[in-house]
Amino acid sequence: MSLRDKALACRDASAAIAGLDTEAKRRLLHAMANALAAEEATVLAANARDMDAARANGTSDAMLDRLCLDATRIAGIVAAIREVATLPDPVGITTRRETRPNGIVVERVRIPLGVIAMIYEARPNVTADAAALCLMAGNAVILRGGSDAMHSNIAIATALRRALKSSGLPEAALTLIDDPRRETMIELLQLTDIVDLAIPRGGEGLIRFVAEHARVPVIKHYKGVCHLYVDREADFDLALRLLVDGKTSRPGVCNALETLLVHEDIAAKFLPRAIARLRELAVDVRGDDATRAQVADVTPATEDDYAAEFLDLVIAVRVVDNIDEAITHIRRYGSDHTEVIATRDDAAAGHFIRAIRSAVVMVNASSRFSDGGELGLGTEIGISTTRLHAYGPMGAESLTVERFVVRGEGQVRHPTSE
Template sequence: MSMEAEIRALAQETRRASRQVANLSTTVKDRVLMAMAEALVARKEFIQAENEKDLAAGRQKGLSAAMLDRLALSDKVLDSMVAGLKEVAALPDPVGEISEMVRRPSGIMVGRMRIPLGVIGMIYESRPNVTVDAAALCLKAGNAVILRGGSEALHSNLALARVLQDCLAAEEIAPAAIQVIPVTDREAVTCMLRLEEEIDLIIPRGGEGLIRFVAENSRIPVLKHYKGVCHVFVDESADLEMAANIVINGKIQRPGVCNALECLLVHRAVAAEFLPAIGARLAVAGVEMRGCPQTLALAPTAKPAAEEDWGMEFLDLILAVKVVNDIDEAMAHIVRYGSQHTEVIVTSNHPRAQRFIREVDASSVMVNASTRFSDGGQYGLGAEIGISTTKLHAYGPMGLRELTTRKFIVYGEGQVRV
């Protein structure tokens, strides 16, 4: 069987399973999720033995310590996966929710019902815990899922999928509702992206290169998130101690994630007071500042910024810094260099805060808070399958509701259109 035929057959099997999953009751879905949590604990030795095969291969290939850490299914990582399954089980089920029922002049009642999307295709790199997170969220939202993880995690992903599939089978649910593509050949991804009749949505998670490849080659709608170039604008009315804490948290807590702070914009009226102080704190924390000429004059530790530093997702202890004349210049900079991920204003001026909220186009816009809050868990979604920086059909962190859509429903009493 050719690669294309193999992937198509797998997807067709998942499509058939999706019809069963879409009609599962909340009780059954939650019971399966709890069984999955128990199974991860019971079969820990099997999972970690398969994970060790990936780790051994990674060490032989010379993967970095950071990459190996992302790949490892330690007791701590497994515990977090178990907790995640239980958390998803406890979330409200969005499927079947009816809203906006209104009676029309014709006498018919028209409303909308929330329904699953169908089959989700997940393409992701490294972390095998994504396999469980994605499967749990898709199942709770009534979807089947096809998972294509990184080649470096193949044994781990297949082992996790087997454990989850066994739990489905125990409830007489088609195991094909959760599938892992079992080959590492990149051609499998290309084949997957052509199956618009079998897969309803593609969600890529990983580096910008992966996401652009998926977006450029897919016949299926793609929820994209190329990069997170997040800004903080310190307004002239800002509480400067608050601003400093927000900057430090945004840049230092986890610099390698998409909601980390990458560029600081400072109003010229407070730059002389704020930049020397924040520069000193950042230097102590090991952050390299790359600044405009005004920044260099006020922060001795800063280095000159190159043009490519504006709009750069550093994912490291590096911060671009620019002094701006006013909120208009700050927003113009964000329009030019932002990535529609997360943008923050620090201000005590309410009209200015409201203007920033209204006019800045990003999936999360914040007032007086760290960019690090841009996260499904922090927003109360319980868990997220990713962050979308496109607007169709979701914008920002995606939880259960974003894995569903809505159909119109109509109740009549024999009405006919005239």
């Protein structure tokens, strides 16, 4: 079957998904979770093949961590599907209702987008997360994962499609494209009469490729150059916890910290302690001259370091004169993903929130909370850094749109004379 034929089948299947009521969708997602749990051994075997190939290709440890599945992570994926099943159904919700002077009632009602193309790289959990969220929001989904996770993606998608079939629904509502060629991706991105939205999730190169070749609408999930600004009024113990968690818990994810900014008034006290702790955790620290004045053997930071998404145990450090210089730095080098301030000064926190335009702003909380599951979405299909209909972590509601429903009693705009 050609790619276009597969996409057409997915579009036809979307009508069946859009017609499901809330309880039917919940039953479907629980069936998907059960099917995936039952196929744990198959999924782990497939993932082992992907991991072996990735190691042979010299894949970094951080990227291997993204790719790797084990029993605990599969249990987490299953739990995420079940959590999505418990979330409020966004479809059919009336978000606004008003009666106009002429008596017509104007409502804004959420409806599914239709067919969503999800394009992603080496995170096989995205196969399940995206499927669950799209289906809960009444959409069909076309999944195109990277070649490095292909065996894992096929095993997961096969289990989920089995649940669709056993629920009496068309398997094409969850269509996995197993052709890794970029020509196939380009063809998918140009199906303007079938695909309603494309969501790329992966490295900056993938995002740019999708944005440059797509003719369908795209919500971009660009790189996560996330900053922690330690204010002059910060609690040092708190700031250090945020730094360690944000940089070292999973350095290969998009909500990991990449840059530390420190107010000059506290640099002499905070930086030696912070850098010593980072080095205990094997972090490569790169700093400006003011940082190196406090810790002499820090590697000099380059301009590229401040713009980098390292996705590894590397961090860039800079000392700033004040909060406004920190904000200026973030505006210049940030990626509109997640920014953090550590401070006990409410006025400084408020100023930071107002001045930073990123999708997520944290006050005295780790950047690692910038995640759909942690923010109450169950899971996420991505973190939008594009200011369209969704901004920040995207859950089921972000996969719907509002339309107008108008109710009248025979009103006409231009009455004719009787």
